[in-house]
Each structure stands twice: as structure tokens, then as C-alpha cells.
Amino acid sequence: MRPLVRWCGGAAIAVLAAVLMAGGGTAAPAAQDLVIDTGAAAVLNLDPVRWRSTLEKNVLSLIYERLTRYDNAMRLRPGLAESWRVEADRVTWTFTLRQGVKFHDGTPLTAAAVRASFERILDPRSVSLAGALYRESMETVTAVDDRTLRIKTRGPYAALPQLLAGWGGEIACPEAVRQGDAFNSRGCGSGPYRVESFAPRDRLALARVADYWGEKGVAPRLTVRVIPEDASRVAALTSGQTHVLLGLPPHQVDFLRQNPRFRIADNRSMYMDYLAFNLQAKPFDDRRVRLAVTHAINADDIVRRVYSSNIVPFGGPVHPSLVGYDPTVRPYPYNLAKARQLLQEAGQSGLRMTFSYTDTPTQVRMAEVIQAQLREAGIDVTLRKWEFAAYTPMLVRGDQQLFIWGFGNSAGDAFWTMYSLFRSTASRFLNVGRYRNPAVDETLDQIRGELDEKRRAALISKTSRIIAADASHVLFLAPKNNIAHLATVAGIEPYPVGDFTMFAKAHRQ
Secondary structure (H helix, E strand, O other), X not given: OOOOEEEOOOHHHHHHHHHHHOOOOOOOOOOEOEEEEOOOOOOOOOOHHHOOOHHHHHHHHHOOEOOEEEOOOOOEEEOOEXXXXXXXXXXXXXXXEOOOOEOOOOOEOOHHHHHHHHHHHHOOOOOOOOHXXXXXXXXXXXXXXXXXXXXXXXXXXXXXXXXXXXXXXXXXXXXXXXXXXXXXXXXXXXXXXXXXXXXXXXXXXXXXXXXXXXXXXXXXEEEEEOOOOHHHHHXXXXXXXXXXXXXXXXXXXXHHHOOXXXXXXXXXXXXXXXXXXXXXXXXXXXXXXXXXXXXXXXXXXXXXXXXXXXEEEEOOOOOOOOOOOOOOOOOOOOOHHHHHHHHHHOOOOOOEEEEEEEOOHHHHHHHXXXXXXXXXXXXXXXXXXXXXXXXHHHHHHOOOOEEEEEEEOOOOOHHHHHHHHHOOOOOOOOOOOOOOOHHHHHHHHHHXXXXXXXXXXXXXXXXXXXXXXXXXXXXXXXXXXXXXXXXXXXXXXXXXXXXXXXXXXXXXX
């Protein structure tokens, strides 16, 4: 079969790749350990099929690798696969693996090992959040030999290499996985750092892998810490107990930027927050009620008062940095008169409702602002604050009405966002709003199989407009996701999909 799409560099590219990625046996520069504060968000799972948060995916990217990856400019690059191609039938993909890659337990990374990781996700009993998408996308995974993997998709799937660069594409040590539940607290991959110690909800210590196949990590140890309170986070950074503060509280940006002891880096993240409805919770199954609440919320006021203008509102659901983003899909305008009119038409004057959010300081402030805004429209809002660890299970149960949540696009492709949040068959850990529209399911199927970039972008735009018309979401917000760090820290390379590989070269000088 004649390949239609191929990634396989020539001699010059091969030489360059060897220089950039091999590490060449050069000793890593002397550096001190690095402590990274992630705020209230905690790592709870080290097994990639059990991950339940964007933070877990991001942190553990230092442990697990994928067949493909994105560089800092969001260009798709080889990962564990050095080349790939799709055949003329448009459903058969062949991946050639790198030579000499070993897992942290010393066993070789082979095509059979890669197949074993994918089979865990493809198993109908799998708890992986990416399971539904992988099962809809992949028909078979075959280890042809130690270095050749063949994937057959269920129909043409143009973005398979992009999918494999994101959530669900992590390759784990088969021997370690056989430990069962114990694997979730130990972890084992092929990345530049391995698990040294793990205390869920508190900290995770990662040690540099001395014989890593690629460019080695710089800091001997990276420790991820959970510090929920904003004041405590800034105090820890100021005193040197931590060295990097991730997800900088918006109201602290100016204070830290003006202090010569600190530096601020913009991560240019593809992460987004969003306000949304549970469409199965009455009366929010009525579009008029959803529109009424949406028109009663002042997005500009939220941006200014909650985020100190360190965030960009958009109509969604496609992040502004992704191909297919449509700037004509804007948030619904603030209009109190329209909100009251719609409530009256729906027979919901004097509406009582709940707003669910986590106990992070920014979301607490948002809840207070939204409660006051909706009161102006005659809507009585009961606030429901949750600890971060209990919040996701609550959303999965469907106990929410209006709520705030977030999504990090790890695949760098708009299809992943739309599938996760709006596909009727997507996991309830992702489609927590219970969105269901056959027209959107149909266009998502078309996007998945479209190879032409222009037609694919047009389909993404069309799907965005359908979703926006349904008013399932009040607002999408793209945080600037500023990272604060001590001036003595160097080597951080901001990474749009948020993976902690951005810290692989980070160190204290």
C-alpha cells in the first residue's frame, strides 16, 4: 500500500534529531532540587488510566511518554515513535519505535508493551477517561515486531497522531501494571523522571533518570507540593520553601512582577475554565432558562473583579489558540431586561438555583460575584462550596445545576475538546453537563475523518456555532496561567498543553 501521510525525516533531520534528543552521554549540569507548588489541585493517581484531572496528566508527563508529542510551538514531533505513516486505505497506521528505550524497571519498551497499554484503554471495563474515544477510534492494535506497531482505525481518522500525543497515549511498564492496585501508588514509565515517593493530597517526589534515552532532566529531584491557600502559597515562595508557583493567583500577579526576587512566565496554556449547566437538572433542560441565566451574568465584571483582567473570555468551545477557533462565536451579552423576560416566558420568575464550585480562592470569589449578579435578575442562588477532591465525584453523580469546571486540551486539537465535553457517548467525567445533540455527534464524526485542513476547520467552526446556539455553557475563560518563580530558577520552557516536561530543564542557579 502506498502511504498517504508520513513522518520520516531524511539524513539531515536524523542527524539534527540525534543532536537534539540523544543526550550523547553528556552529564547533566549540576543543579539543585526544585519544589513546585500546584495550589489546591492534588495528584491522586499514578496509573495513567486512572487519572482524573488535568494536573495529574500534566505532572505525570515526566514519568510517562507517548508515541508522538508536541514541541513548545505546538508542532507535532516524534516521541517514542521515530516515524509513522498512514496507508492508502486511510485506516491503517504504522509506527516505528525508537531503539534502546527502557522503562524505569529496566525492561525494554517494545511494540508489545505499547500494545498492552492501549489494550488497557480499549478494554470496555477500563476506567480511562479517554476510553470511549479510543474505542470509537481504534479497531485493532498489532505488534508486528519489537519496533513496529500497526493501528487500524474504525474509518479514516486524520488526527490519530495528535490523539496519541495527548491524554490516553501514555505508555506504562507492563510488568509494573501487573501489580494491580499497587501500581497506582508507584507508577512506572519511560520518561526523564521516575517516582521516588508519593503522599497523595500532599506531595510527589520525582527523581531524575540517569540512563534516560533522550535529553536528561536537569534538577536531580522535582517535588510537587499541594498548598491550597493563596497567602500560604506566596509566603512559601517568598521564604524559599517552594521555588515555582503554578497557577498564580490573579490578584498576586502585579505584586510579584514588581519584586526583583521573582519572575513571571506566561505559560500560553490551552487550559480553559467554563461556567456550564447540568442539562438534565430541571429547569435547565429549558433553553430559555439557560439563556436567562446567561444574559444575567456580566462576563466583563467577572474578568475584572475575579481575575484582575488576567484572563480572556470567549464564546467557545474552541480555545482561541486552536485551529478552527471562530471569533464570531462570542459570549451572550449581559442584558438584565432580556434575562427577566425569558424567565417570565419560561414560567420561572423567582427562580431558585444552586451554583457549585471548589474551595479555591478564585472560585470562591467568582461564586460571590455571580450570586450578586443573578440577584439583580431576581434569581436566588444558593452557593455550594466543595473540597477539590470531592468536586469531581459530585459532578459525575449529577448533583450540580450551574457549576464551574475546567478542561485542558492535551491533544492540541479542537476535536479532543469537542468530543470530551459534547459527545453524547463521552465519559461523564468529561461531559459533566450531560450535553447531547445528534447534530453535534454527526459533525464530530465528520471532523474525525476529514483529512483536508480547510474543510476540517470549517466543520469545527460549524460545530462551535451549533453548541453556542444550545446555550449549554454560560462562558468560557482562557486563563493566562502565569507561572511565578524565584529569580534564581532558570530553564522553564512554557508549554501550551501544560505538560510538566516544561520543567525538565528547570533548575536553581
